[in-house]
Amino acid sequence: MTTAPVSEHAALLETLDLPAKVALLTGATSFTLAAEPAIGLGEVRLSDGPTGVRGLKFSGGRVVALFPNATLLASSWDENALEETGRLLAEEALAQQIHVVLGPTINLHRTPLGGRLFEAYSEDPLLTGRLAAAYVRGMQALGVGATLKHLVANESETDRNTVDSVVDEATLRELYLLPFEIAVADADAWSMMAAYNDVNGLAATEQTHVNNEIVKGEWGYRGLIMSDWFATRSAGPAANGGLDLVMPGPRGPWGDALVAAVRAGEVDEAVIDDHLSRLLLLAERVGALGTPRDYPAGLPAPDSATRKEQLTRLAARGMTVLSNDNAVLPLEPAQTVALIGRHAVETIDMGGGSAQVNPPYQVTVAEGLSTRLGDRITVVDGVEVRTRPVPARGGFLVDPVTGEPGIRVTLLDADGNELEQRHAAGATTMVGMDDDFTGTVATAVLHGRITRPGRVELGVLGVGDWWIRVGDTESRPQLRVSGKGFGEEVLTPPLHTQLYDVGAGELLEATVTLLNGDQFAGAGLFGLIGHQASRETVDVIDDAVRAAAAADVAVVVVGLTEEQETEAVDKSTLQLPGAQDALIEAVAGAARRTVVVVNAATPVIMPWLSRVDAVLWAGLPGQEGGHAVAAALLGDIEPAGRLVTSFPAADGTSPAWSVTPVDGKLEYAEGRFIGYRGHFAGRAPAAPAFWLGHGLGYSTWEYADARLISGDAPAVTVTVTNTGARDSREVVQVYFQPAGPDEPVRLVGWQGVDVPAGGSIRVTIAPDARMWRRWDTAAGAWGQVGPGGELLIARGLGDIRATVALP
Missing domain, CATH: 2.60.120.380 (Jelly Rolls)
Structure with missing residues (x-):
């Protein structure tokens, strides 16, 4: 157990009595921490922040910028883009004098049914960890604290406050803790958030093994661990279990109960000092301890031209071309377009729950494409996509x-x-x-x-x-x-x-x-x-078919809504809601060419895939969504994204599927073989429709002369040639396939490169040494995978371009 207070704050602690110390360890309000003038501690202000810095109000707060969602940003596979995102979110925070942003979410995409996956980066721990570290570096460089969440094994929402996630130690360390470890080691994230769920029979807020032994002990973490809102269930057990701060306030289970626990000898006062020292360190880092910080003036407004450019570019670059027969994309500006679908006229730009913000506007796909195409576009509403009505929008x-x-x-x-x-x-x-x-x-x-x-x-x-x-x-x-x-x-x-x-x-x-x-x-x-009021489905589809038949190309925009992609609720299927599949089938039968835009953050089933010409996955693209989709479809910005999670071919065909606890327990029975790892090992009922890492962009590529570079750690080098007619971006991926069948394949490195049409570049990738570790449960320590195995150089595991044997 870590009990030694941070030395530089010991003198401040000595000036406070026990009740005063404990009072500071519960929030003052929903999103603030109490000030203590006696020690120079000012108010610390927190805000939710997965897709925008909402501020101190859960609803109806100030107007702020709405960013593309996490999976869309992550699909860039670009640490520079995530670092930029962190900086921009920090600017949004500084404009409101917010000290700590409650993000990034770095739980993994264990099963595609998870309702909150839109907030999290990917199914791969290395990709998640490195992108999260970049985000944290960008945010904290401006003096705004980031919060890694939710610690840990919080991959689904069903019974989220009572579910016991049952995870073996090797899986816990190699997969679910690894993104947190990377973001601590590579970026020194200043805070973390403990989850609602239990882990192996013990509440995340009372996890001595995770919070104290691993995070604060083995990793040497000096930051603060706060609870998720209303997640703390106890006084003494949570305080001893490594939780530093209870949120929200002013009410909570600590206060007098924790003071009594200390006086009864249940909790050592040194534990309280450690918690408060971590809080003071966070306050110092964000400028709320000692001399108050200065806040910059002249930051870009949420509706400024600067934000418009940034958010359009970040969204469009993460969009992913899943299929593109006969190079139907990008669209030719002279073509006539029938734009069809409810998501075209009511584009979904953010998920539900605590990720929601109050943006200055939200550009629909209809608005974005109409701005570019003028009278060459016809817009037709689509079928109903909701079962639950939503608050009035669009000036109704x-x-x-x-x-x-x-x-x-x-x-x-x-x-x-x-x-x-x-x-x-x-x-x-x-x-x-x-x-x-x-x-x-x-x-x-x-x-x-x-x-x-x-x-x-x-x-x-x-x-x-x-x-x-x-x-x-x-x-x-x-x-x-x-x-x-x-x-x-x-x-x-x-x-x-x-x-x-x-x-x-x-x-x-x-x-x-x-x-x-x-x-x-x-x-x-x-x-x-x-x-x-909703129209009859048959009438809506008839209108769509007529418009599609009269145009050069039909663009059908379909997707999910905040009913499926939201906090507190998991999905029950990956099928598109309503009659959207029928709409696509009908349009594809009538149109000369059909492009489908999927306005969703997570996988959907595509029974119509072979009957359409192209599919663009657009995520939840934020306030500039319509402009970003238009830029991607027309080729103004290449949609150079690569998938961050495997898309199943049908319901029930992922290595991990169910999110429903049995007798209160959710068994992570697939162990380390989640997502692409399980598919590659044949541990799923069917191969995925699209693998993690898949994405076509707007060019074609050749790989040549792949070689192993010897040294202390294995590295590979390969020449990639842009064989298409357009300048493009390629993401060269390297996977390690161990020799033993009990070890899963895993992503070990990648490199994004921009190459002009017809050009070549030599790419060298040094895999991350952490991916050669394996947790030896018997020894209770890290060991190494190997010897032998292969490095796979690929455009996703569905398109392996070269194989290099390891000694």
């Missing part, structure tokens, strides 16, 4: 006071006194968790003016007793949580909708009486729902 409802897109919210106390009136741009607002006023909300009144007449679906979301009126029609639904998941009030609040016939300018009025006996004591997310 406007604030009756200001006329801005969104709604008006008035918050009242139990006596009917107004506490606050606010505009909610996203038609939702958080109540009771990050309010800036004194008093307790008892009632919320929501108003939105309807801008589009006709048959519409209107409703409300949020826990409470509602009164709703549209014209002369009233309803009084009572909405309650299902009890099936933690944080439903915030992440998936219950909702009620019904159909109406309305005229333009009518008012949707709703009043909700909050409940006080629920999990969050009346707190939660509340909002208004509004959109045009």
Whole structure:
């Protein structure tokens, strides 16, 4: 157990008594840590940050830039791009005087059903770790702390607060801890976040083995380990188990209970000193201890031309060409295009849950391509893609006071006194968790003016007793949580909708009486729902077929939504929701050429793959999504991405599949053979449709003269030639195939190179020495894999270009 406080802060610790020390180890609010003027400690401000620095409010906060999601950024296989991302996020944080960003998420893509995979980089630990380290370096170079999360074995969301992830020691160390180890060793990340789940029978927040023995002991980690929000279950066991900080505050399981545990001898006060020393070190690093830091002026605004260029480029470069028959991509600017699909007109730019932010705008694919193609494009809406209605968007409802897109919210106390009136741009607002006023909300009144007449679906979301009126029609639904998941009030609040016939300018009025006996004591997310009523699927597909037949090329944009890619919920299938497969089939049968754009962060099944000409995987591309997709389709920016996770050919065909615990336990039975490792070893029912590392870009390549370079560590060199007509980027990948069948193949290195058309370059790759380690469970120590085996030089394991034997 690590108990020795950081020496440079010992004098500060001596000035505080035990209750004062313990008080600093629980957050002051949802996203701040308490100040202590007696020792020169200022307030430390934290923010969620996987795809943008949201700020101190969970919902309805300031406008911030929305970045491409993690899998899309990672698909660049470019550490420079991730370091740039870290710097840009740090700028977004500094503009708000945020000290610590809660990211990156570096859990692995164990099974493609994981609902939160869109926040995480890949299925490979080396790729994840090195990209995360680059992100951390970029962020912390500007004095903003990064947070590695979630420690550890937190690869799915089902029963996430109670599930026990059962992982053998070799798998834990070689796969799931390795990205954390790399980001500590290579970038010295200043904080980590302990997960909700148990690991091998013990809560992640009480993991002496992981937190104390491995992270703080073997790795010599001097940073801080905080809890995930509401994850801490105990006082003494969590404090002794290596947890340094409980979040959020001001309430929590420590406080008086932890003081009592110390006085009873359950926890040594030296443990408290160690926790506080780590907190003070973090505060010092981010400029909240001692002389307050200066914050730069003139940083790019979220809607600035600078951010537009950066976010468009980062998104487009990570997009991946999965197929491209007869070089149908890039599109010719003179072609006429039928752009089809709900995701074309309502592009999904971010996942659900704590990754959501309030961006200045979100450019749809329809807007992006229309800007470039003008009257050469016809836009047709697609089939319905949701089962759960979403808050009003796109100006369907406007604030009756200001006329801005969104709604008006008035918050009242139990006596009917107004506490606050606010505009909610996203038609939702958080109540009771990050309010800036004194008093307790008892009632919320929501108003939105309807801008589009006709048959519409209107409703409300949020826990409470509602009164709703549209014209002369009233309803009084009572909405309650299902009890099936933690944080439903915030992440998936219950909702009620019904159909109406309305005229333009009518008012949707709703009043909700909050409940006080629920999990969050009346707190939660509340909002208004509004959109045009859905059309019959057959009519939608008929319109699409007619448009496709009349154009030179049909571009069908399909994908997932935040129903599937979200915190707190896992997927049950990789099939596209709704009738999107049928839409693609129909269009492909009518169009001269068909291009499919997949607007999703994680794998989907493609039964129509052989009947379309090209597939572009676009991820969740952020606020410039439509412009980025247009740039990629037209070749303004090469979509040079490579997949970061293997795409299964069908449901159930990955080496690891189920996310459902059995008797509370989720067995990582596949061990070290996840993703491409298991596929390559034949430990899956079928080969993947696309391997990790696959991506065509807009050129073709030849590999020649591959050689082994002898020395202390094996390295390889190979000549790559761009045999196409366009300048392009290649990602040369090196995999190690050990001689023994019990050792999985693994990525050991890669190098991205930009090569002009017709040009050649000699590439040398020195594999990462950490990938030759194997954990010897019997000895309780690291050993080495080998001797023998092969190095595979490849464009993904589905396209191996050269093999070099090892001695």
